[in-house]
Amino acid sequence: xxxxxxxxxxxxxxxxxxxxxxxxxxxxxxxxxxxxxxxxxxxxxxxxxxxxxxxxxxxxxxxxxxxxxxxxxxxxxxxxxxxxxxxxxxxxxxxxxxxxxxxxxxxxxxxxxxxxxxxxxxxxxxxxxxxxxxxxxxxx
Numbered sequence: 001x002x003x004x005x006x007x008x009x010x011x012x013x014x015x016x017x018x019x020x021x022x023x024x025x026x027x028x029x030x031x032x033x034x035x036x037x038x039x040x041x042x043x044x045x046x047x048x049x050x051x052x053x054x055x056x057x058x059x060x061x062x063x064x065x066x067x068x069x070x071x072x073x074x075x076x077x078x079x080x081x082x083x084x085x086x087x088x089x090x091x092x093x094x095x096x097x098x099x100x101x102x103x104x105x106x107x108x109x110x111x112x113x114x115x116x117x118x119x120x121x122x123x124x125x126x127x128x129x130x131x132x133x134x135x136x137x138x139x140x
Contacts, residue, residue, distance in 0.1 A: 003038070004021060004056045005020070005039075005075050005076060005077055006018075006019075006021075006075060006077070007024060007053060007076075007077050007078075007079075008076070008078045008079070009081070009084050010078065010079065010080055010081070011083055011084035012081075012082050012083070016063060016084045017053075017063065017086075019055060019056070020055065020056040021056065022036075022056060022058070023036050023054045024052070024053045024077055024079075025052045026049075026050075026051045026070060026079065027046060027049050027050075028045065028046055029044060029045040029047060030044070035077055039072050039077075041074065043069065043071050043072075044069070045068070045069055045070075046067060046068055046069065046070050048064075048065065048066050049064070049131060050062050050063070050065075050087065050131040051063040051065050051079055051084075052138075062086075062087035062131060062135045063079075063086055064083075064084065064128055065079055065081035065084045066081055066084070067082060068082055087135035090128050090131060095128040095129055096125075098121060098124070098128075099126060099129060102118050102121040102125055105118035
């Protein structure tokens with residue numbers, strides 16, 4: 001059996017995943033991170049997007065995190081996210097519609113538009129689309 005570590009993916013509302021994993025990959029605030037058992041302790045921010053893991057049986061799973069933090073301690077990795085979902089629970093049509101609405105809002109030059117809110121909405125919707133693409137890759 002390959003070396004594993006405990007992984008917990010937690011949102012503000014609930015625990016999404018808890019179990020033994022062989023690896024985890026996520027986009028940190030300074031770039032892509034690949035985590036294997038024995039990784040040095042680390043605390044870093046994560047960007048919205050897919051959180052991919054390979055469980056102790058070698059099966060890949062994909063989750064969406066809206067951003068948050070990644071903490072690595074000896075033998076334990078924790079993803080703390082405001083919002084976290086299993087990739088299969090993302091409503092693809094709603095994510096696409098949200099992305100299109102945000103793009104429209106950014107292209108309009110209305111004075112009452114909240115540019116920051118539109119950018120955040122676009123980033124979240126785009127991250128959900130990337131997460132769904134990752135899920136499709138492992139289902140092939």
